[in-house]
Amino acid sequence: MITFYIFIFLPFLFAFLVPFLYKYLNRQVHTGWFVLFVPLSIFIYLVEYIPAVASGATFEYTLSWIPSFGIDITSYMDGLSLLFGLLITGVGSLVIIYSIYYMSKVREALHNFYIYLLMFMGAMLGLVFSDHLLVLYGFWELTSVSSFLLIAYWYERKGSRQGALKALLITVLGGFGMLAGFIMLIMMGDTFSIREIIANMDAIQGHALFIPALLCILLGAFTKSAQFPFGIWLPDAMEAPTPVSSYLHSATMVKAGIYLVARMTPIFGGSAVWFWLVAGIGLVTLLYGSLTALRQTDLKALLAYSTISQLGLIMSLLGIGSLAVYFGPGETGTVFTVATFAAVFHLFNHSTFKGSLFMVVGIIDHETGRRDIRYLGGLMQVMPITFTIALIGGFSMAGLPPFNGFLSKEMFFAAVNDVSHAGIFGLNKIGMLFPIIAWVASIFTFVYCMIFIFKTFGGAYRPERLTREVHEAPLGMLISPIILGLLVILIFFFPNVLGEYILIPALTAILPGMPISGHDVKISAWHGLNTELIMTIGVVVIGLLLFRTARRWIQVMRNYPQGLTLNHFYNQGLSGMEKRSASLTDRYMTGSLRHYLIYIFSFFVLLLMSSLLLLHGIQIDFSNNAAISIYEVGLVIAMIIAAFTVLLASNRILAIVSLSVLGYMVSMFFVIFRAPDLALTQMVVETVTTVLFLLCFYHLPKMTKKIERIPFKLTNLVISVAVGLTVTLLALSANGHKLFEPITSFFENAYELAGAKNIVNAILVDFRGFDTMLEISVLTIAGLGVYILVHQRVKRRGQREIK
Amino acid sequence: METLIVILVGILISIGTYLILSRQLLRIVLGSSIISHAVNLLIITSGGLKTGSPPLLGEKVASFTDAIPQALILTAIVINFAVTALVLVLCYRSYQNFGTDDMEQLRGNEHE
Numbered sequence: 001m002i003t004f005y006i007f008i009f010l011p012f013l014f015a016f017l018v019p020f021l022y023k024y025l026n027r028q029v030h031t032g033w034f035v036l037f038v039p040l041s042i043f044i045y046l047v048e049y050i051p052a053v054a055s056g057a058t059f060e061y062t063l064s065w066i067p068s069f070g071i072d073i074t075s076y077m078d079g080l081s082l083l084f085g086l087l088i089t090g091v092g093s094l095v096i097i098y099s100i101y102y103m104s105k106v107r108e109a110l111h112n113f114y115i116y117l118l119m120f121m122g123a124m125l126g127l128v129f130s131d132h133l134l135v136l137y138g139f140w141e142l143t144s145v146s147s148f149l150l151i152a153y154w155y156e157r158k159g160s161r162q163g164a165l166k167a168l169l170i171t172v173l174g175g176f177g178m179l180a181g182f183i184m185l186i187m188m189g190d191t192f193s194i195r196e197i198i199a200n201m202d203a204i205q206g207h208a209l210f211i212p213a214l215l216c217i218l219l220g221a222f223t224k225s226a227q228f229p230f231g232i233w234l235p236d237a238m239e240a241p242t243p244v245s246s247y248l249h250s251a252t253m254v255k256a257g258i259y260l261v262a263r264m265t266p267i268f269g270g271s272a273v274w275f276w277l278v279a280g281i282g283l284v285t286l287l288y289g290s291l292t293a294l295r296q297t298d299l300k301a302l303l304a305y306s307t308i309s310q311l312g313l314i315m316s317l318l319g320i321g322s323l324a325v326y327f328g329p330g331e332t333g334t335v336f337t338v339a340t341f342a343a344v345f346h347l348f349n350h351s352t353f354k355g356s357l358f359m360v361v362g363i364i365d366h367e368t369g370r371r372d373i374r375y376l377g378g379l380m381q382v383m384p385i386t387f388t389i390a391l392i393g394g395f396s397m398a399g400l401p402p403f404n405g406f407l408s409k410e411m412f413f414a415a416v417n418d419v420s421h422a423g424i425f426g427l428n429k430i431g432m433l434f435p436i437i438a439w440v441a442s443i444f445t446f447v448y449c450m451i452f453i454f455k456t457f458g459g460a461y462r463p464e465r466l467t468r469e470v471h472e473a474p475l476g477m478l479i480s481p482i483i484l485g486l487l488v489i490l491i492f493f494f495p496n497v498l499g500e501y502i503l504i505p506a507l508t509a510i511l512p513g514m515p516i517s518g519h520d521v522k523i524s525a526w527h528g529l530n531t532e533l534i535m536t537i538g539v540v541v542i543g544l545l546l547f548r549t550a551r552r553w554i555q556v557m558r559n560y561p562q563g564l565t566l567n568h569f570y571n572q573g574l575s576g577m578e579k580r581s582a583s584l585t586d587r588y589m590t591g592s593l594r595h596y597l598i599y600i601f602s603f604f605v606l607l608l609m610s611s612l613l614l615l616h617g618i619q620i621d622f623s624n625n626a627a628i629s630i631y632e633v634g635l636v637i638a639m640i641i642a643a644f645t646v647l648l649a650s651n652r653i654l655a656i657v658s659l660s661v662l663g664y665m666v667s668m669f670f671v672i673f674r675a676p677d678l679a680l681t682q683m684v685v686e687t688v689t690t691v692l693f694l695l696c697f698y699h700l701p702k703m704t705k706k707i708e709r710i711p712f713k714l715t716n717l718v719i720s721v722a723v724g725l726t727v728t729l730l731a732l733s734a735n736g737h738k739l740f741e742p743i744t745s746f747f748e749n750a751y752e753l754a755g756a757k758n759i760v761n762a763i764l765v766d767f768r769g770f771d772t773m774l775e776i777s778v779l780t781i782a783g784l785g786v787y788i789l790v791h792q793r794v795k796r797r798g799q800r801e802i803k
Numbered sequence: 804m805e806t807l808i809v810i811l812v813g814i815l816i817s818i819g820t821y822l823i824l825s826r827q828l829l830r831i832v833l834g835s836s837i838i839s840h841a842v843n844l845l846i847i848t849s850g851g852l853k854t855g856s857p858p859l860l861g862e863k864v865a866s867f868t869d870a871i872p873q874a875l876i877l878t879a880i881v882i883n884f885a886v887t888a889l890v891l892v893l894c895y896r897s898y899q900n901f902g903t904d905d906m907e908q909l910r911g912n913e914h915e
Binding site (some may be wrong): 590591592593594597598601620622624625626627628632633636639640643644646647652655656659662663666669670672673674675676677678681682685688689692693696697699700701703715716717719720721723724725727728731732734735742743744747748750751756757758759760763764768771772775778779782783785786789790792 | 804805806807808809810811812813814815816817818819820821822823824825826827828829830833836837840841843844845847848849850851852853854855856857858859860861867868869870871873874876877878880881882883884885886887888889891892893894895896898899903904906907909910
């Protein structure tokens with residue numbers, strides 16, 4: 001068990017070493033080589049689990065964290081989390097190899113880069129292996145934070161900072177929604193564990209919070225997975241270094257939303273709202289992403305929109321697959337189980353081909369200094385290996401054989417065809433939209449894949465447009481995309497090996513109630529001439545036509561008005577909010593201390609007076625009053641006179657002396673009220689305070705009263721009288737009520753308990769000794785403050801010192 | 804007796820509040836001192852006045868005055884002293900640096 005946790009937390013632990021490795025060894029060895037050890041070892045460790053998980057076993061480990069709140073780090077490994085774990089560490093290893101050649105060890109702050117990357121890796125692993133909802137949420141937000149840090153890695157660029165902020169705002173907003181959803185889920189299921197919630201479904205279905213929880217959780221999933229209309233952060237996140245884009249923003253982090261939807265399918269699947277939102281938004285995102293990708297001229301932006309579009313595809317497959325929960329075991333259920341299987345399959349495929357494509361773009365950027373397709377062209381001759389990888393990745397994404405994208409695309413077409421005649425949830429009316437939208441979006445996908453490949457590598461090579469001399473990338477940079485490209489082809493020829501060992505266990509985790517046999521979800525490249533194949537042929541034919549004529553219509557698309565884009569609305573909304581909140585804040589945060597005090601006092605009076613009146617708390621009882629002697633009345637009158645003298649004095653000495661008179665009279669009251677300790681302390685402190693006042697007043701200006709106008713004084717008068725009245729009423733009512741017995745009798749045993757005869761002393765130094773110690777530290781801090789303020793170097797007047 | 808002291812406290816707090824709301828730094832410090840005196844009196848009053856002998860054991864008496872308010876006030880006196888000292892020196896320093904003790908001239912609302 002402990003080995004498991006060590007492996008899961010290895011990224012965090014190793015991150016502590018990175019600064020030292022960077023400082024002492026980076027000159028000799030690129031820090032990335034050390035970091036590579038982390039994902040590689042976890043990957044190997046996880047691979048050992050594959051046979052067991054494939055045979056249906058699940059693993060559960062519990063590490064007690066905050067037992068008093070029932071928060072344990074319960075780790076749970078089933079097929080789904082294992083699939084993600086393998087993706088995170090596998091793609092992670094390849095990305096780190098790639099980054100070793102991509103990130104210059106001389107120019108870049110590599111320690112920052114790798115610490116953020118390890119932090120992300122650890123968070124992502126924690127996310128997928130966590131069974132506890134709140135722990136999952138914590139890791140979820142940590143991935144957002146590390147993504148923020150990685151996008152802003154080149155923080156001196158404005159675009160990076162803005163992109164990072166946008167990503168953080170949108171994903172954390174979704175994260176809060178998800179937290180709310182989780183809390184509702186916890187309330188419904190009365191447990192923190194996802195599996196216990198799934199096991200106790202009866203309590204949740206039909207609960208009033210079912211739909212709100214569903215909506216909130218989907219908000220989190222959709223923002224993270226860049227679904228329409230939240231996807232706008234992903235293109236801006238492309239400001240990150242390319243290894244990051246290929247790792248976080250295509251292979252892993254953006255799939256966290258997919259993971260969440262898959263994880264929640266046993267809970268929410270089968271409801272119409274879930275189906276329509278997941279499948280519907282997924283389809284809309286698919287179409288929106290593929291259409292917008294066509295307009296892009298920046299290669300990374302094109303890939304970003306294509307990622308959005310592909311995530312939409314996976315999401316819609318999960319939505320369609322959730323119908324399996326509705327139908328349950330049986331023939332119809334099995335049809336939709338296959339859709340879920342296609343989702344998992346495409347998720348894996350997308351990580352392979354999109355990862356390699358991002359790396360290709362990184363190579364192009366690195367070697368030519370350009371990412372804009374208007375400047376590129378003809379790179380086929382100079383970069384043959386890169387071109388081959390791009391061809392494999394691009395054709396796979398377009399859905400062509402013999403690449404893995406073809407297989408999952410065919411299954412996607414089969415799923416949308418099946419759902420169009422499922423006949424429930426109103427599908428009989430508009431079900432036909434599913435295949436139509438999917439088909440149209442696939443044509444656009446095909447076209448942008450062709451644009452990606454042939455506008456960059458085809459055509460005439462024009463070196464004069466590029467800033468540097470172009471040659472093939474170094475071998476180290478090519479290793480990772482080559483491995484991914486090989487996987488793309490291998491999966492096409494041996495899909496069922498992957499299916500049996502990794503995908504079916506994941507499927508079992510998503511749809512626990514469904515009996516799944518290898519026969520139902522057998523992947524094969526040739527089904528005969530069926531609808532799906534005809535659709536694919538249609539995609540290719542129309543796509544080629546469109547690509548040939550691209551020059552004519554693509555400019556029209558690029559002229560799409562900026563004012564109507566989602567980005568524009570986001571920017572307007574953000575700056576509008578900033579302006580409005582700034583003007584609102586400026587209205588009351590005037591910078592005047594007096595205004596702030598007025599707010600405080602007004603609220604004090606209003607709150608206490610209204611609650612006193614509303615709760616009928618005013619109850620004055622004179623019966624318990626102690627007797628008054630003439631001497632005491634005299635003291636009271638003297639005090640009032642002294643206080644008014646302080647108020648009205650126009651002479652500093654007079655005010656200070658009156659204040660000390662007041663203080664000494666307070667100590668006399670302490671004598672009368674049987675408090676000898678207080679009287680002594682008050683006497684000493686009052687003396688010291690007076691001396692301090694006299695020392696300071698020498699340096700302070702004379703009292704002036706002319707500066708205050710009548711309305712100013714009147715406001716002060718009203719507020720001060722109101723405050724005094726409130727306090728008086730409150731104190732009288734407090735004396736009138738006796739809600740509890742006093743607890744003093746406990747302290748009257750001071751001699752037995754603390755060996756002290758002075759009860760007050762015993763309370764201070766024994767019963768509440770800690771408080772007194774902290775009080776002494778407050779004194780120390782104040783003393784230090786006084787010392788520093790007195791000894792601070794005096795600067796010339798007019799020179800602002802505090803900024 | 805309690806009612807009398809409570810009224811005294813109310814008057815003192817009014818005067819203190821008035822002083823705190825004024826524009827001169829020194830008057831603000833004076834005001835906060837007056838309020839702290841008033842609060843100390845208020846706390847001791849809340850425990851009931853003159854209900855027994857001083858809270859010292861060893862003398863053969865029937866009852867003691869409530870010791871808890873006294874312990875609280877003892878802490879309050881010392882903390883008040885620290886606060887007053889710090890604020891006084893702060894006034895001194897800000898007058899040295901800015902050349903004024905008028906709160907309206909000292910106000911600032913600088914944005915980043």
